[in-house]
Amino acid sequence: MSLKVKIASRYSHVTLNLWASYKALADKYAKVNLGLGAPDYNPPVELSKALTSVLEDAISDCKISAATHQYAPLVGHPELISALADVYTTEMSHKIRPEDGCLSVGIGAQGCIFNVINALVNPGDEVVIIDPHYDCYPSMVQAVGAKPVFVPLLPPKSSTDGATSVNANDWQWDRYQLDSVFSQRTKLLVLNSPQNPLGKVYNRDELLVLAELCQKYDVVCLSDEVYEWMVLTDSGERLRMATMPGMWDRTITVGSAGKCFNITGWRVGWCVGPAALISHVVTVQSEVVFSVASPLQAAIGRVFRSELNNIKGKDDSCLAKLRSHVKANRDLAVAELSRMGLSCVIPSGGWFMLVPVAPRLLPLLRDTSASKGPASDVSIVELITKKFRLATIPASMFYSEEFRCTVGHGYLRLCLNKRRETLGFPDYAPPKSATDALASVANSSNPMLHQYTRGYGHPRLVNALAKLYTTELQNPIDPMKNILISNGAYMCLYSAIHSLVDEGDEVVIIEPFFDCYEPMVRSAGGQPVFVPLRPSADDRSTTQNQRHRSAQDWRWDAEQLRAAFTPRTKMLIMNTPNNPIGKVFDSDELKLLAELCCKHDVLCLSDEVYEWLVYPGHRHRRIATLPGMWERTITVGSAGKTFSATGWKLGWSIGPEELIKHLQVVHRNCCYTCPTPSQEAVGIALEAELERRGTPECYFNALPTELLSKRDRLAELVESAGLPVYLPAGGYFMIVDISSLPEPPPATGSPDDPLGELRDARLVRWLTRERQLATIPCSCFYGQADRHLGENFIRLCFIKEDETIEQFGRGLLNWLKPGSC
16 A cells, blocks of 8 residues: 555544444444433424524525525624623623624534644643543644643542442542643643533632643643533532633633534534634634534524523523433432442533443453453443443543553443433525425434434435445445545545645645645645646737637646656645636546656545536546546535535545545544534435436536526626636636736735735725725735736636626726726
8 A cells, every 4th residue: 555545644643433433333232322422302492493593584585595504704603603702701701792803613612622722732732631531632632743641530539449429529630740740831721621521510629729720830721611501510500710810811611502502413612712812713713614504503693692591590591401401310310320239420510420330240241252342441331232232431431541541441421411211605595405404404303413423424415425426436435434524625625634644745736726725735744836727828918809718728837737746745636627717627637637646656635616517518527537546536525515505514525445534533633523414404405416417407407507697697797897707617706817907006904914915916905995896816826936827817706696796797897987997
């Protein structure tokens, strides 16, 4: 096997998802699953009502439709950010306004934790983690080159025999050991309260000790408070690290909609903290995934808004009802375990309970293959899952190697939040079939459609994609081995680049390119090598018959392309149809790229998100179908581009198992899984399109037919104003040549603007500010050395309502009429 298909060294320490193996074991044997930390009953009816209302509002109002189904702002959907600002102003005793930059929405709490660690921790830093811990913490720390340092919480000595139940709050750290792990190298403390899996809720004295150490050593605190509304003590008091003296300015608090409202599958979390820290978190978010599913954010915002009056825990609030349910389950579990002669660690908060491994179960191991397990809790879990059909989780997986055998191996984790009996985007709507599918999921009686699904892709969706791409890629696609579902194509690109590109690797990028490619490569330690496409010289000199300019006439210099490939080249990133040009690579161009990849043993990341948007006279060809390319190519697709629903944030990577398994490791480390409701809905929508393939009604055919008239109309309007366009063969963007226009006014923006004084950037700023005509400068789609190649072009988007296009045309004509510019 080529060395180039090995996983990048920064992830070599990360084992493949243990949760996946335990879930597979439970799915095969268990009738009752108390292991997976996800409810098995429906979320509050307010959630499904809110999601339904969001979808209904989008039907009646095109502005709401755009806000619902297309990309949300980077920091979060306005409805959710506004509601969270009001919630945490009360909770933090600190005034938070939506515009203050103190909030950021991420892909679940895990995505938020990933963003914080990657934003704030440098190679060589030390990060203090309290054992037991949520298992993603150390792998994220190690992936950025830092060192996790662990401090264990220890059970009271009276409970070490496992015969007596104790309260989780009685587990304590050794103060001398705690003090000793903080040093001048310590950058971050990761705190979790209420704690998973133990259920400990830190008291004020404990938080003050941690606060004192953070301030003494100038340490930032990442406070994972996803179970904040699940404090099960009689008072229900929530103590927050950020409210301790001197801690607001150095604390980022993480919350979770999944844990608040029993919707773990919606994958929406948030960070709250000082703007000086949150701004760094947002920077990472912009590189990894950009934004989070819009309709789900809006629905959660509405429910939080309705809960504001009851946020202090009145009995009729959603949050109070869910807390009461879990508390009742806890008390029932304690009583039942006691009746059976078993003890437990009684949690003061959260969804989980630790149960000591019962000595009387150990002899049973002699007659099972489970006895080969590395620790007694692992062996017991396998035994009781297979023999008694009861799924649990070994507590040792929540411990560091240092303390796994001395503390962690003696307990099992049970989940209490179960049924009592188990214990550049469009401004118009996606196809009705897709929104109807999401509405049907919102109102489904199946509770699991709102909880965590398979981490690497919801079964319904990956099965539909396998059917589709088996034909498209001319290769049998295994839905479980050849497909990874991520939070948008953006995150597919991130997972591929960060799993396969190592420090010092070179990555060939065809210019102009989607602007995230370069920063992703650089953050992985790679070196981008750019090869530009240039318009034909004949095209640039043409002043008459301007309609004959075509995106297809942008070409690379073949010798320059060949020279870009060297023994150091690890990956080629290509995009067809291309954003921003609209060029569709033809068979000769793809053959040359394939020849170079095979000759130099280079991987190919083929961004094909506009695969269905190809206009008459052109054909989308897939590089993975060429000889020698399947085994070295990852093909990226997008539900947002396929169904004009960019705000749903679902994408997929398809390729050989030897590559996809590495992407899975990064995906697991970043966000664990994607929103279940939207995956189910996209799966349903794809099934419908598969039935309609080859008919005019198929959305794959209907959308390019609809956009063709929009493309031609926008081109007509722009050309009538005297500006040449390059007619795109695919996608929904169009390049306009602005070289004939007068020199734009000098730049008045930030001196840190990377586009600075470039001509296209100055024109775009002026057009937006003075003429209310928003466009994009093409120089932003080039590497620094080649930005001058883009400064005579601007990009327009034509997947808009007809009136939007006409309004733009009128504005352009008014501006360019004699004497107006």
